[in-house]
Amino acid sequence: MFDPDSSVFFLFVAIVLVFIVVIKAVAIVPQQHAWVIERLGKYDRTLSPGPGFVIPFIERIGYKHSLKEIPLDVPSQVCITKDNTQLQVDGVLYFQVTDAMRASYGSSNYISAITQLAQTTLRSVIGKMELDKTFEEREMINAMVVAALDEAALNWGVKVLRYEIKDLTPPAEILRAMQAQITAEREKRALIAASEGRRQEQINIATGEREAFIARSEGEKQAEINKAEGEARAVLVVAEATAKAITQVAQAVNQPGGIEAVNLNVAERYVDAFANVAKQGNTLILPSNMADMGGLIASAMTIINKTGQGSASPRA
Numbered sequence: 001m002f003d004p005d006s007s008v009f010f011l012f013v014a015i016v017l018v019f020i021v022v023i024k025a026v027a028i029v030p031q032q033h034a035w036v037i038e039r040l041g042k043y044d045r046t047l048s049p050g051p052g053f054v055i056p057f058i059e060r061i062g063y064k065h066s067l068k069e070i071p072l073d074v075p076s077q078v079c080i081t082k083d084n085t086q087l088q089v090d091g092v093l094y095f096q097v098t099d100a101m102r103a104s105y106g107s108s109n110y111i112s113a114i115t116q117l118a119q120t121t122l123r124s125v126i127g128k129m130e131l132d133k134t135f136e137e138r139e140m141i142n143a144m145v146v147a148a149l150d151e152a153a154l155n156w157g158v159k160v161l162r163y164e165i166k167d168l169t170p171p172a173e174i175l176r177a178m179q180a181q182i183t184a185e186r187e188k189r190a191l192i193a194a195s196e197g198r199r200q201e202q203i204n205i206a207t208g209e210r211e212a213f214i215a216r217s218e219g220e221k222q223a224e225i226n227k228a229e230g231e232a233r234a235v236l237v238v239a240e241a242t243a244k245a246i247t248q249v250a251q252a253v254n255q256p257g258g259i260e261a262v263n264l265n266v267a268e269r270y271v272d273a274f275a276n277v278a279k280q281g282n283t284l285i286l287p288s289n290m291a292d293m294g295g296l297i298a299s300a301m302t303i304i305n306k307t308g309q310g311s312a313s314p315r316a
Helices: 004-025 100-105 110-126 131-136 138-156 172-253 258-280 293-315
Strands: 026-029 033-039 042-047 050-053 059-066 070-080 086-097 158-169
Touching: 004 026, 026 033, 033 100, 042 059, 042 100, 059 100, 070 110, 086 110, 086 138, 100 138, 110 138, 110 158, 131 138, 138 158
Parallel strands: none
Antiparallel strands: 026 050, 033 042, 033 059, 070 086, 086 158
């Protein structure tokens, strides 16, 4: 006999099972993710972002991978440099899953493998360098670590993008020695800078004195030249004035009444000269024929007359 309640129950169970199968069959993959599908325990395919279908009870989602760039903090470790100095080094690694299938089956734990390989590679690279070089060649160390990791991680479906050293910490004794070296180097540079400043100062002073001496000598030379030219011009002016005066006197003598004027001028000068001699000193020297004043003047006028006649005769 048919039981209506039993049929309703079985229908409800069937609907629930269908709903569960549909949910199991539909797989929606987020953006920048990749899901690995296994069929009966074997790799079958990789689902890309978006909706996908999985056969329930036969296929399953074996691995889910993020395709985004992932930062990985590499634990700090002690490295030995080429000059046997301990160095505490830590860094950060950036990688990205590029092949979901290899990332699933290439390594049991690719993150741990990358971390261990980064540490061993870093120890190997730093072991080939001296302490001072490790501080100067960070870019080269990063590049060498990335190259070694990228080659090994290719089989793991992982692409190593870059490696950055966060900190390099030498022992405290080395830090004190480095600080002392830096201080000494700065003091040396300060002394060199001070000596260069003094040297440049002396050079500037010497150059200034030389240029000042040259300028003074050029000025003195020009002053002497100007003075000589002035004296020469003065001599020429005096000579020209004297020549003009003599010419005018000669012309005046030849004029009517010129001889009489000359006689009067000579007599006045003669009298003035003896008057001044008498005023300027206690001792007075007089000519022997002082009493014959008229004779002296007559003699002077005779000389002037002869001079005038001599100059006039050529004109005649």
